[in-house]
Amino acid sequence: MKKTLLLLIAAAIYVPTAMAGDFLGIFPRHTGVEPVTNKLYSDSCGECHFAYQPGLLPARSWQKLMEPKSLEDHFGENAEMSEKDRVAVLEFLTEYSADSTIRYKRSIKIRRSIPDEEAPIRITEVPYIKKKHEDIPRKMVQDNPKVRSLSYCNRCHTQAAKGIFQEDTVDIPNFRDWKDLID
């Protein structure tokens, strides 16, 4: 009886605290990055590669990428858009950028790894992301016809669209047994 009562009291204290923490955004409660919910963004920026979550780069990087001049020559492609859409997309990216969240652990690690004076325009150049992939051999990435570049996160990270990049959700095409080959 006593144990049950203690448990009830503990729950009565814990549940509201956790809810308040959640509400105030105190705890980093998610291991990944926040999923994309903006249709204009996923339509405009999810055509050639999957729509990278804003939480994968800091706001200063998105600002640089979204300048009209840089969209004109976007890694050798033309990704221009109307001024109205450009402003709306940039606003979304900034609002959910890696430096705006305290709830998504992966975003926190990304922003902490980038020196203040730097604004990488590639996620693959972010020190934290770079380090995570440094041991993957060429034959699994550039020389793998089903991957081609580290930029195509979702070709290996099966849950990338949901903002989940955990190692146990990785499946490298043509290299099912990548774990034995890397470790």
Ligand code: HEC
């Ligand atoms: C016309 C095709 C196209 C469109 C549209 C496009 N991109 Fe890209 N994007 C590319 C290509 C090509 C690359 C380089 C991929 C590579 O290096 O293998 C790239 C790379 C990127 C990268 C760097 C990925 C890395 O290597 O870490 C980011 C970030 C990015 N795009 C964001 C955007 C955003 C934001 C939009 C919408 C405004 C957008 N892209 C629209 C073609 C496109």
Ligand code: HEC
């Ligand atoms: C060639 C396949 C491949 C591609 C493409 C790829 N990754 Fe990975 N990624 C991996 C593998 C394999 C690991 C685990 C590495 C290890 O354990 O040594 C990993 C690890 C990670 C981790 C750490 C996971 C953890 O549990 O600690 C993150 C975060 C991540 N990748 C993000 C990305 C992002 C973002 C992109 C795209 C810009 C990307 N990856 C592209 C294969 C890939």
